[in-house]
Amino acid sequence: MSEIVFELNGEQTKLAVSPTRRVIDVLREDLKLTGSKEGCGTGECGACSVLVDGQLRLACLMVAGQLDGHRLTTVEGLGESPLGAKVQTAFAQAGAVQCGYCTPGMEIAAVDLLSRQPDPSRDEVRAALSGNLCRCTGYVKIIDAVCQAADVLNASEDAQS
Amino acid sequence: MTKTTNDVNALAVGANETRADAKAKAQGREPYAADYYPDGVLWAGAVRPGARQGVAHARLLAIDTAAAAALPGVVKILTAADVPGTNRQGIVHKDMPVLVGDKLRYAGDPVALVIAESREALRQAIGLVVVSLEPLPAVCDPVAAMAEGAVRVHDERADNLLAAAEIRLGEGAQGLDHCDVVVAGSFSTPVQAHGFIETENGVACCAPDGSLTMTISTQAPFRDRMEIAHALGLSFDQIRIVAPCLGGGFGGKDGATVQCLLALAALHSDGRPVKMVWGREENLLAGYRRHSCRVDYRLGANRDGTLEAVHCRLVYDTGAYAHLGGEVMALGMEHAGGPYRIPHVLIEGQCVYTNNPVAGAMRAFGVCQVTFAFEAMIAELARELGIDPLALRRQNALLPGDTNCAGVVVGESTGIADCLDLIAGHPLWLERAAWKDAAPPGTQRGVGLAAVFNAAGYGAKVRDSAIAKVELTGDGQFVVHNAVSDMGQGNAAAFVQIAGHVLQQDAARVSVRQPDTATAYPSGSSSAGRTTFTFGNALIVACEQLKARLINRAGLLLFVDDDSTLTLVPGKIVHQASAREVSLARLAGFLRDEERSCLGEYVAPLCPDPGTGKGFFIGFPHVVFAYGAHLARIEVDLSTGQIRVVDYLAVTDGGQVINPAMYDQQVHGGVAQGLGYALMEDLATRDGQVLAGDFSRYLIPGALDLPEITSVACPGEESRGPFGMKGIGEVAMNGPLPAVANALADGCAIHLRDAPLTPERVLLALESLAEESSQ
Incomplete structure (x- = not known):
C-alpha cells in the first residue's frame, strides 16, 4: 500500500492503494465509479478509456501509481465540462447509445478528439474512435453524435465571439 | 390549441423519441450486472483444464486441490461431488454438466469451482488446481463425427447426431430433373463470437433461509431460475433473478453461462455475496458461439427465370453440448429456400455433436449460414440465365398468399418484393455502372445484392x-x-x-x-x-x-x-x-x-402444421417474418486482396416503425455484425482448442472497417404486431455476407464459397483466376 494523491473529476483525492493495482479496479471496485467499463483487459476494446491530464488513456493498462500527481477524468466527471456535457447530450440524442457498454469510453475518445480538433471530418472521427469497439451500432450514429457535438460546440463559440 | 410552455407532449408511437435509457x-x-460490487464480496471462478492441457476430450481421473486450498484467501474449492441436484443444464436437452465429473467433452469444460477472497487469490488458486486427465481421441469435424464408428461425445448416446430433419415440398429433389438450368455449390461458414463488450458475469447471495438472489447479465431471467433449480435441486421460489441492462447479448446470454456455477458458489459462501466475471479469454473459450455450417446446394430454374426446385443439405456443428442446436438447424432449414416461391423443395438438415466448444443462439441463428449459400446460388443462376440479378429475385419474390419453402402460406405482411423495388429505384443501384467504371487504379469495384428474411417468434410447439x-x-x-x-x-x-x-x-x-x-x-x-x-x-x-x-x-x-x-x-x-x-x-x-x-x-400466433416437415422437435415452422433487401458496393485492392465495403444499403420490411431511430439502430447493428462475419470474423479451433483468446486475434469491426450504412424502412404493416410492427433485430444480420460475396463475384469474377472473405482467400482466388486465364 502507498498513498497516491490525484485530482479525480475535479476533486483532490487521496488514496491508500497498492501502486500496482490497475486503475480500472481502483475506479470500479475501490471508488465505486462503475461508469468506466472493462471489456477485454488487454487494451483492445477501449471501454475503460479515461482522460489523464486531458489525454486519452486506458484504465486497464494503467496502474494506480501512475495517477499520482495527475488529473483523472472519468465518464462520471465528463459532464462537468461544457465539451463533455455536449458530447453526452449528443450521444443520447443522436441514437448513438444502444447497449451503452462502450458509450463511456467512446465519449471519452470523442472529447479527446474534439479538444484537439474541434471541427473534425467524419473520417477523422472514425480514426479517433478506432481504438474503441462497439458491437451494437455499426458506428454510424456514434459518428453522427460526435459531429453533432462539434457543430453545437462551434455554434456556441460562434455565438460567444 | 396553441402550445404553451406548460404543455408537455405525450410519447407517440412512430415518433423519434429519445431512447428512455x-x-x-x-x-x-x-447499472449493469458487472457494476455490482457488494461489500464483502467473494470471487468465484471455474477450473477448465482442457484448454490448459491442450485436450478437448478426456477422461477425468483426479482433481488435487490441496495446493490451491492452502493458498491464503481461498475459501472453498468445489467439484462435481458438491453439486446437489442433477448437475445438468441446457435449454431443451439437459446434457451440460455444471461441473464435469466423468469426462471432458470440450476444452472449456469446468471441473472445479474456486471461491476466494480476492480476484488475485482466485486467479492463483485456479492455476494451482492439479487435474489428471486421460486424453481420449477427439472428434472435431462434424462430418467425421457422423461416420460409422466415430468417437462418441456423449457415451450414453448411440451416435453424435443431435438432430436430423427434412422439409419436402412438391416433388422434392426430383423437381431438379425437369429444370432448364441447375446450379450447384458447396459452402462453409465460420464460427462467430457474439463479441458483446460486457462479458458473462453476475453476483449472487444466499440468505440464511436458503433463498438465492442473483443479479445476472442474462437474456432469460425466468428460464435461468428453472435451469438453476433443475441443476442444483432447488425450488423455483428459492431463486430470484434480477436482470439489469446488458452490455450486449446477441443470443450469447440466452442459456446458462455463469448462472449455475454462481448459484453453486453462493450456496457455499456462508451468506456472503459472490461474484463471477468471465474474462475475454474465458468468454471465447466457454461462452456460446455461432454454429459453423457446411452447406451443399442445387438450385434449378426454367429458362425464363422461374425458380422450380431446390435441394440442399446442411450440417451444423453444435460442439460438445446441445444448447439450441436442433432449433438452430430447424430455423436454418426453414429459411434455406430464401424469400422466394419454389414449388419443389428438399431440405435436409443435420446437427452434430463434436468436441468443439459449444455453439448456441446468436442473432439470426441458423439462417445467416444458409443465406450466404442460397443468395450466392441465386446470383450464379442470374449469370447462367443472363438475367439481371435484381430482376430475377423480384420475379420470384414471395408475395402475400404465396407458399414459402417450408410450405407456409405467407401473410399480408410479406414485403420482400417492395424491398427489392426500393433497391431498384435507389441511386446506389441505378448508378452502379458508372461507379464501377471509376475504380481507382489497382482496384476493382463490384456491386452485390442479397434478399433476406428471418422468422420472428419461437415457432411451433413453444408457447410464445x-x-x-x-x-x-x-x-x-x-x-x-x-x-x-x-x-x-x-x-x-x-x-x-x-x-x-x-x-x-x-x-x-x-x-x-x-x-x-x-x-x-x-x-x-x-x-x-x-x-x-x-x-x-x-x-x-x-x-x-x-x-x-x-x-x-x-x-x-x-x-x-x-x-x-x-x-x-x-x-x-x-x-x-x-x-x-x-x-x-x-x-x-x-x-x-x-x-x-x-x-x-x-x-403470439402459431403456425398451423403445413405437413412438410419430418424430424423436427420444436420451433418449426413460423408464421411472422421480417424481410430485407441489401446492396453492397465494394472495392477490392488487387494487390492485397483487401475488400473495402464502400456503401451499404439495407431496406427492411419490419411492418410499422415504433421508433425510426431505434429501427435504424437495429439495422445498422445487424449489418455491422454481418460485415464482420463477411470480412474477418472466424473463431477458429485446432483439435478443439480455440486459437484466439482476445480481440487482437479474434477481430471484430472497428470504426475504420465499416462503411456508412444506409437503412431504409419499407412501408408495411403486420396486423398482429403491436402498432403493426414486427421484430427486425435479426434479419439485417443475414444480408452482408452474401451481398459482399456477390459483389466480389460481380467485380472480380471470383466465387468464394468459404467465409469469411479474407484478403488471403481473395488473393488466392485472384491468383488462380489469373492462372486460368493465362492458360
Whole structure:
C-alpha cells in the first residue's frame, strides 16, 4: 500500500492503494465509479478509456501509481465540462447509445478528439474512435453524435465571439 | 390549441423519441450486472483444464486441490461431488454438466469451482488446481463425427447426431430433373463470437433461509431460475433473478453461462455475496458461439427465370453440448429456400455433436449460414440465365398468399418484393455502372445484392407468451415492469414509448423497471425477434386496462358518470366540458395498492402444421417474418486482396416503425455484425482448442472497417404486431455476407464459397483466376 494523491473529476483525492493495482479496479471496485467499463483487459476494446491530464488513456493498462500527481477524468466527471456535457447530450440524442457498454469510453475518445480538433471530418472521427469497439451500432450514429457535438460546440463559440 | 410552455407532449408511437435509457447510459449511470460490487464480496471462478492441457476430450481421473486450498484467501474449492441436484443444464436437452465429473467433452469444460477472497487469490488458486486427465481421441469435424464408428461425445448416446430433419415440398429433389438450368455449390461458414463488450458475469447471495438472489447479465431471467433449480435441486421460489441492462447479448446470454456455477458458489459462501466475471479469454473459450455450417446446394430454374426446385443439405456443428442446436438447424432449414416461391423443395438438415466448444443462439441463428449459400446460388443462376440479378429475385419474390419453402402460406405482411423495388429505384443501384467504371487504379469495384428474411417468434410447439405489468405509483407516475431483458436492442425504451402512447403520458412520467423475477411475470427470453412483438402486445392490454380503470375512478372524484367524457392527459385526467380535472398523484392516493397495477397477457400466433416437415422437435415452422433487401458496393485492392465495403444499403420490411431511430439502430447493428462475419470474423479451433483468446486475434469491426450504412424502412404493416410492427433485430444480420460475396463475384469474377472473405482467400482466388486465364 502507498498513498497516491490525484485530482479525480475535479476533486483532490487521496488514496491508500497498492501502486500496482490497475486503475480500472481502483475506479470500479475501490471508488465505486462503475461508469468506466472493462471489456477485454488487454487494451483492445477501449471501454475503460479515461482522460489523464486531458489525454486519452486506458484504465486497464494503467496502474494506480501512475495517477499520482495527475488529473483523472472519468465518464462520471465528463459532464462537468461544457465539451463533455455536449458530447453526452449528443450521444443520447443522436441514437448513438444502444447497449451503452462502450458509450463511456467512446465519449471519452470523442472529447479527446474534439479538444484537439474541434471541427473534425467524419473520417477523422472514425480514426479517433478506432481504438474503441462497439458491437451494437455499426458506428454510424456514434459518428453522427460526435459531429453533432462539434457543430453545437462551434455554434456556441460562434455565438460567444 | 396553441402550445404553451406548460404543455408537455405525450410519447407517440412512430415518433423519434429519445431512447428512455440513453441519458443514463451516456452519463455512465446505468447499472449493469458487472457494476455490482457488494461489500464483502467473494470471487468465484471455474477450473477448465482442457484448454490448459491442450485436450478437448478426456477422461477425468483426479482433481488435487490441496495446493490451491492452502493458498491464503481461498475459501472453498468445489467439484462435481458438491453439486446437489442433477448437475445438468441446457435449454431443451439437459446434457451440460455444471461441473464435469466423468469426462471432458470440450476444452472449456469446468471441473472445479474456486471461491476466494480476492480476484488475485482466485486467479492463483485456479492455476494451482492439479487435474489428471486421460486424453481420449477427439472428434472435431462434424462430418467425421457422423461416420460409422466415430468417437462418441456423449457415451450414453448411440451416435453424435443431435438432430436430423427434412422439409419436402412438391416433388422434392426430383423437381431438379425437369429444370432448364441447375446450379450447384458447396459452402462453409465460420464460427462467430457474439463479441458483446460486457462479458458473462453476475453476483449472487444466499440468505440464511436458503433463498438465492442473483443479479445476472442474462437474456432469460425466468428460464435461468428453472435451469438453476433443475441443476442444483432447488425450488423455483428459492431463486430470484434480477436482470439489469446488458452490455450486449446477441443470443450469447440466452442459456446458462455463469448462472449455475454462481448459484453453486453462493450456496457455499456462508451468506456472503459472490461474484463471477468471465474474462475475454474465458468468454471465447466457454461462452456460446455461432454454429459453423457446411452447406451443399442445387438450385434449378426454367429458362425464363422461374425458380422450380431446390435441394440442399446442411450440417451444423453444435460442439460438445446441445444448447439450441436442433432449433438452430430447424430455423436454418426453414429459411434455406430464401424469400422466394419454389414449388419443389428438399431440405435436409443435420446437427452434430463434436468436441468443439459449444455453439448456441446468436442473432439470426441458423439462417445467416444458409443465406450466404442460397443468395450466392441465386446470383450464379442470374449469370447462367443472363438475367439481371435484381430482376430475377423480384420475379420470384414471395408475395402475400404465396407458399414459402417450408410450405407456409405467407401473410399480408410479406414485403420482400417492395424491398427489392426500393433497391431498384435507389441511386446506389441505378448508378452502379458508372461507379464501377471509376475504380481507382489497382482496384476493382463490384456491386452485390442479397434478399433476406428471418422468422420472428419461437415457432411451433413453444408457447410464445408474455405477461406485462404496468403500475401507477403512489405519486402518480407510471412504471412498466419489463420482464424481457434489454440487451441493448431498446425493447425497454420501446415499452416506455408504447405505454406513454396508450396512457397519453410524456417521457418524464413513464419509467421502466428492468426484469426481476420477484416483481415481474414470466414472459420468455429476449430473443428470436419476439421481444417487443410479444411483450409489447401484452403491454398494450395492460395499459388499456389501467387507463380505463383510472378514468373510471376519476369519474367518482369528479362526479362524472360517463367515462367517455373523461380524457387521460399527461399527469391528470380532465373533464373537458366542465374543465374539472384530477391529477394522477391525487388519484393515486384514492386507489388501493392493488388497484394501481394492471396485467396484460398475450400469446403470439402459431403456425398451423403445413405437413412438410419430418424430424423436427420444436420451433418449426413460423408464421411472422421480417424481410430485407441489401446492396453492397465494394472495392477490392488487387494487390492485397483487401475488400473495402464502400456503401451499404439495407431496406427492411419490419411492418410499422415504433421508433425510426431505434429501427435504424437495429439495422445498422445487424449489418455491422454481418460485415464482420463477411470480412474477418472466424473463431477458429485446432483439435478443439480455440486459437484466439482476445480481440487482437479474434477481430471484430472497428470504426475504420465499416462503411456508412444506409437503412431504409419499407412501408408495411403486420396486423398482429403491436402498432403493426414486427421484430427486425435479426434479419439485417443475414444480408452482408452474401451481398459482399456477390459483389466480389460481380467485380472480380471470383466465387468464394468459404467465409469469411479474407484478403488471403481473395488473393488466392485472384491468383488462380489469373492462372486460368493465362492458360
